[in-house]
Amino acid sequence: MTATSTVIAPPSRAAGAAHAATLARERRRKWTYRAVFWAALLLAWEVAARRAGPRFLPTLESIAVDGMSGFFTNGFVVPFLDSWLQLFIGFAIALAVTIPLGVLLGWSRLPNVVLMPYVNGLFVTPTAALLPLVILFAGTDLTFRVVVVILFAFYYPLVNTATGVRQTAGGLRDLSSTLCMSKLAAFRKVVVPAATPYILVGVRLGLAAAVQGMVIAELWVLTGTGEVLKNLAQFRRLSEFFAIVILIVALALLLTGLLRLIEIRLARRGMVSAGES
Amino acid sequence: MTVSSATGGVETRGATDSRPYIDVRDVGMSFASKSDDVIIIDGLSFTVADGEFCSIVGPSGCGKSTALRIIDGLTPPTSGEVRVGARTVTGPSLDVGFVFQQYNLLPWRTVAGNVALSLESIGTPKKDRPGKAREWLDVVGLGHVADYYPSQISGGMQQRVGLARALALEPRVLLMDEPFGAVDAQTRLLMQEQLLQIWEQRACTVVFVTHDIEEALYLSDRVLVMAAKPGRMVADIEVSFPRPRAMSVRSDPGFVRMKDEIWDLLHPGHGA
Numbered sequence: 278m279t280a281t282s283t284v285i286a287p288p289s290r291a292a293g294a295a296h297a298a299t300l301a302r303e304r305r306r307k308w309t310y311r312a313v314f315w316a317a318l319l320l321a322w323e324v325a326a327r328r329a330g331p332r333f334l335p336t337l338e339s340i341a342v343d344g345m346s347g348f349f350t351n352g353f354v355v356p357f358l359d360s361w362l363q364l365f366i367g368f369a370i371a372l373a374v375t376i377p378l379g380v381l382l383g384w385s386r387l388p389n390v391v392l393m394p395y396v397n398g399l400f401v402t403p404t405a406a407l408l409p410l411v412i413l414f415a416g417t418d419l420t421f422r423v424v425v426v427i428l429f430a431f432y433y434p435l436v437n438t439a440t441g442v443r444q445t446a447g448g449l450r451d452l453s454s455t456l457c458m459s460k461l462a463a464f465r466k467v468v469v470p471a472a473t474p475y476i477l478v479g480v481r482l483g484l485a486a487a488v489q490g491m492v493i494a495e496l497w498v499l500t501g502t503g504e505v506l507k508n509l510a511q512f513r514r515l516s517e518f519f520a521i522v523i524l525i526v527a528l529a530l531l532l533t534g535l536l537r538l539i540e541i542r543l544a545r546r547g548m549v550s551a552g553e554s
Numbered sequence: 555m556t557v558s559s560a561t562g563g564v565e566t567r568g569a570t571d572s573r574p575y576i577d578v579r580d581v582g583m584s585f586a587s588k589s590d591d592v593i594i595i596d597g598l599s600f601t602v603a604d605g606e607f608c609s610i611v612g613p614s615g616c617g618k619s620t621a622l623r624i625i626d627g628l629t630p631p632t633s634g635e636v637r638v639g640a641r642t643v644t645g646p647s648l649d650v651g652f653v654f655q656q657y658n659l660l661p662w663r664t665v666a667g668n669v670a671l672s673l674e675s676i677g678t679p680k681k682d683r684p685g686k687a688r689e690w691l692d693v694v695g696l697g698h699v700a701d702y703y704p705s706q707i708s709g710g711m712q713q714r715v716g717l718a719r720a721l722a723l724e725p726r727v728l729l730m731d732e733p734f735g736a737v738d739a740q741t742r743l744l745m746q747e748q749l750l751q752i753w754e755q756r757a758c759t760v761v762f763v764t765h766d767i768e769e770a771l772y773l774s775d776r777v778l779v780m781a782a783k784p785g786r787m788v789a790d791i792e793v794s795f796p797r798p799r800a801m802s803v804r805s806d807p808g809f810v811r812m813k814d815e816i817w818d819l820l821h822p823g824h825g826a
Contacts, residue, residue, distance in 0.1 A: 448658040454628055454645075455652040456675040456723075466671070470662050543662075 335516040344520025353505050353521060360502040361528070363419060364491040367426025368484060372434055374427075375483070376476060379438025383472070389439070400432045404490070408497050417498040422491070429490025433482035441475025442468055474543060481536040488529040574601035575759050576625060576727065581634035583620055583785075593784035594620055598634070600778055600787060602759055609762045609770035610778045613820060617785025618763045619655075622729050625761060626652050638727060648676055651720030653730040657712045659704040665715050666691065666700040672722035690718040693752060710741035714748075721752070728753075730762045734769065746773060747801065754798060767816045771809060772799060779819050789819050 319337060326334040335344065348354070382389045382396070408425060415421040445468050453463035495503020502521060509518040583595040595617040602608045610618045623629040625636050627645040636643040638650060646652075651672075659668045669687040678686055691697045694714040696707075704712050713733055720728060734742045746769060753760055764770050770777045771793055779789040791812065795803050803809055 448654060448656055449660070451628055451652075451654065452658040452660075455626060455650075456672060457646055457648050458675060462674075466674075467660065470660070 331515065332513055333515075335519060339516040340519045340523070344516035344518075347514070347517040348520050348524065351517065353502075353517070356501040356505050357521065357524070360491055360495060363422045363494075363501065364426055364487055366419075367423040367490070368430050368487045370423065371427045371430040371483065371487065372480065375431055375435035375479075376438050379435045379476075379479070380442050380468075380472070382435070382439035383442025384468070393439075396432070396435060399428075400436075404428050405493055408494070412498070417500070421498060422494040422501070425494035425497075426487050426490040429493075430483040430487035433486060434476065434479035437475045437479025437482070438472060441472030441479075444475070445471040474540060477536060477540045477543070481533050481540070484533055484536065485529065488525065492525065573604055575604040575606075575639060576602040576761065577637040578621070578625065579634050579636070581621070581624055581631045581636060583617065583624065583629070584632050595624075595631075596784035596786050598780075598785070598787055600790065602761060602776075605757050605759055606775045607753060607760045607762065607773055608776045608778065609764060609774040610780060611764055611767055611770045611816065611820070612780030612785070613782050614765065615785075616780040616782035618780050619731050620785070621780075622731050622761060622763050626650055626729050628652075648723055649725050650727045650729060651723045651725035653713070653716050653720045653728065653733045655732040655735050657704070657709075657716045657736075659712055659715055659719075661704050663703075664700065665696065665702050665704065665707065668704065668715055669719050669722050672719050676723055686722065687718075690722045691715070693721060694718045694748065708741075710737040710745060713737060714745065717749070717752075721756075726757075726759060728758050728760045730760065732763055732765065734766075735764070742769070743801065749773065750797075750799065767813050767820070768804060771812055771816070772801075772804060777816065779816055781820070789816070791816065 322334075323337050326336040326339075331339065348357075378392075382392060404425075407428065411424050411428070412421060415424045449467050449471055450463070453467045458466065492503055492506070495501045496507060497503070499507060502525070506518060506521060509515070509521070578598055578600050581595060581598045582593070584591045584593040586592075598617075598621060610621060612618045620629060624631045625638070625643065627636075627643045627647065627650075630644075638647070641647065659665075660671065663671070666684060666687040669690050670683045673683045673686050688697055688700055691700050694717055696711060696714050696718065699707050699711065704715065707715075713736070717733070734745050737745065750773060760773075762770070762773060767777075774793050777789075777791045777793055778787055779791065780786065781788045793812070795806065795809065
């Protein structure tokens with residue numbers, strides 16, 4: 278066969294530019310829709326806030342001005358940072374355990390058969406219901422809060438990693454066998470790159486769950502941001518209450534957005550860059 | 555069982571000799587199911603001579619792909635043994651290249667990077683790998699897409715990358731599992747022709763699994779016909795059209811007659 282018989286033409290520059298313009302147009306349209314929807318939401322909030330009055334719903338202006346300034350001047354910054362510290366410790370431990378465990382569950386049959394029912398059991402257990410038990414074991418200090426974050430963050434990275442690794446079990450495992458790769462080489466060159474997109478999605482979902490765990494833990498033992506939120510709600514300081522909630526959500530969205538960006542980058546390169554050859 | 559060799563024609567490669575290089579001895583494959591044992595392959599025996607191009611045809615489920623996996627060592631047989639050269643097969647070896655039906659390219663590596671995977675396995679020094687990978691891609695006519703990712707090229711091209719990757723091992727034996735099954739009919743013809751050219755230039759023993767009788771006849775020195783339930787061999791047919799073979803051999807009356815004979819073997823009672 279001659280090479281010309283199936284030569285593919287790389288997209289010409291003009292076609293590429295036209296394609297880029299179409300994409301840009303689509304992106305603009307997407308953001309326009311989003312902006313319109315956002316504006317509608319904010320407007321609805323504002324209308325509702327003015328009708329309900331400040332004891333039930335603060336106005337946007339009051340959240341942005343009173344709430345945010347209150348956050349910085351009323352000593353809420355330290356508990357806020359403390360909460361995120363607890364989150365990062367818990368989340369780091371969760372990942373350090375779940376990713377290797379997920380690899381194990383995806384790679385070998387026996388651990389999968391034995392352990393997977395428990396993993397799924399944990400998923401359907403209302404995690405908040407376990408908290409009194411956790412308090413018995415871990416007290417009410419940082420340890421408790423970290424354990425709660427771990428509990429919340431456990432499932433997604435574990436299951437996604439296991440799924441990602443198991444995906445490589447068929448064809449790509451045959452490939453590494455026929456090329457006589459060592460277990461380690463197969464792992465490094467085939468299994469890990471193939472599983473990486475799955476792992477990243479798991480990490481992203483796990484982070485979102487961890488943020489929930491962070492707030493719920495603090496509401497239980499009344500400390501950190503959870504305590505602040507409880508008190509603010511009790512004393513009807515709703516501008517500051519919403520300001521803090523918005524900050525938590527914004528920070529969580531920012532972090533998951535960053536992870537999403539990494540996913541997209543890797544996806545664009547086929548899947549992930551193994552940097553070999 | 556007869557072991558044939560290509561006869562006549564201009565031989566640009568060493569003529570096959572009749573010494574068996576692959577020796578499949580009474581291989582059986584079965585697994586236990588709820589009711590009883592399911593026999594995939596029953597008492598399969600054949601040999602393939604050094605440098606011979608041998609095809610296995612058969613209906614789906616006759617165990618032809620399993621047989622190929624057993625020869626490679628990817629799947630251990632439940633009984634019998636396979637010898638390749640002086641070695642009794644216990645697992646895959648680097649002197650055997652395998653071309654998969656589903657290509658199995660690594661999507662995160664470039665085309666050249668995929669070929670380099672083989673070079674890494676045989677210990678080619680890192681600095682020589684890009685050049686070597688390029689050479690093997692040139693052999694299959696794909697040097698110009700070396701830096702593309704697999705998702706950017708067609709299925710037929712992806713399979714040629716799979717072939718280049720197997721060739722890069724410089725194997726004594728090439729096992730091909732319905733390699734052209736997923737490509738369109740025209741590309742398939744071109745790829746068959748290219749495969750023959752490549753094989754004729756290399757002293758390489760090929761076992762080629764296909765369900766396409768014409769493909770098997772066009773390519774092979776010998777066609778083994780398998781039947782299903784249980785998978786077993788029903789015929790060992792010598793194909794002695796001169797080489798190099800032109801595409802036009804397909805319309806040769808002898809070729810057509812053999813095609814009909816194999817069809818009858820595969821579908822007794824359903825004339826061609």
